[in-house]
Amino acid sequence: MNDRKSMHSLLANTPTRRQLIAGVTCAFSSLGLSSTNAFAQAGQEISHSEDAIHQERVFKASRKRVYEALTNAKQFEKVIQLSAAVQSGMAKGNIPAEITAEPGGAFKLFNGFIVGRNLELVPNERIIQAWRVAYWPEGTWSLVKFVLVEQGSETKLVFDHTGFPKGDADHLLEGWNGNYWQPLAKFLG
Numbered sequence: 001m002n003d004r005k006s007m008h009s010l011l012a013n014t015p016t017r018r019q020l021i022a023g024v025t026c027a028f029s030s031l032g033l034s035s036t037n038a039f040a041q042a043g044q045e046i047s048h049s050e051d052a053i054h055q056e057r058v059f060k061a062s063r064k065r066v067y068e069a070l071t072n073a074k075q076f077e078k079v080i081q082l083s084a085a086v087q088s089g090m091a092k093g094n095i096p097a098e099i100t101a102e103p104g105g106a107f108k109l110f111n112g113f114i115v116g117r118n119l120e121l122v123p124n125e126r127i128i129q130a131w132r133v134a135y136w137p138e139g140t141w142s143l144v145k146f147v148l149v150e151q152g153s154e155t156k157l158v159f160d161h162t163g164f165p166k167g168d169a170d171h172l173l174e175g176w177n178g179n180y181w182q183p184l185a186k187f188l189g
Contacts, residue, residue, distance in 0.1 A: 051169035053161040057181050061188040063124040063148040066155045069184060070127055070146060071118075073099040076109065079187045084178030085110055110179070116141070124148060136165060 059066050069075045077097040080086060093111035100106050105118045113134050120128040131144040142164040149156040164172060 051164065051166055053159070053169060053173055053176065055157075055159045055173075055176065055181070057157045057159070057185075058151065059155050059157060059185055059188050060153070061155055062153070063150050063155045065188060066148055066157060066184075067124045067127070069187060071099055071101040071121065073097045073107075075187070079180070079183045080110060082183030082186050083110070083180075084182070085113075085175075116144075119143075131161070133168075140165060 061069075069079060073096065076099060080097055084090075095108070095111045097110075098106070098108040099118075101118065101121065103118055103121055106116070107118065107129070108115050114131065115134065116129045116131040118127065118129055120126060125148055127144075127146040129144045130141045132141050143160075143162050145160045147158040149158060159176070161172060161176070
């Protein structure tokens with residue numbers, strides 16, 4: 001009888017398969033939370049308060065035409081001539097746009113006011129550039145990404161600009177609108 005009572009007592013205190021799975025899941029979850037907390041504490045050394053620009057514009061042109069306008073020096077020079085910087089007289093000089101349309105290739109735009117390198121070029125789909133304004137401190141670079149999304153006969157350009165000096169967002173946003181998007185729409189239209 002004692003053996004039966006001992007066996008019954010043992011079985012009554014043994015967790016079911018469901019309880020066992022739930023317990024293991026809770027144990028792993030708590031490990032995940034403690035490691036997440038450790039990563040969060042380590043991440044406090046990284047600033048997450050930097051400015052960034054995200055824009056989406058639709059152009060009445062194919063992805064190929066938009067891509068070529070952004071990567072072909074002769075075409076982009078025509079965009080520059082329609083820009084607010086040239087129209088206002090701010091971009092004085094006669095240095096034509098220079099664009100080496102290959103990964104690693106350099107570019108110089110707006111009489112050398114904007115310079116950079118093409119980091120990634122996926123024809124008719126994506127352009128990623130290391131980009132800077134000439135007056136930024138030496139060695140200061142930002143990251144610019146153009147993604148071209150087909151929308152029937154039009155192209156949606158999804159644009160992200162990150163890593164620029166804090167406080168420059170408003171000025172840069174104005175520049176993207178007046179010196180890229182508006183003249184590009186005129187050029188393509």
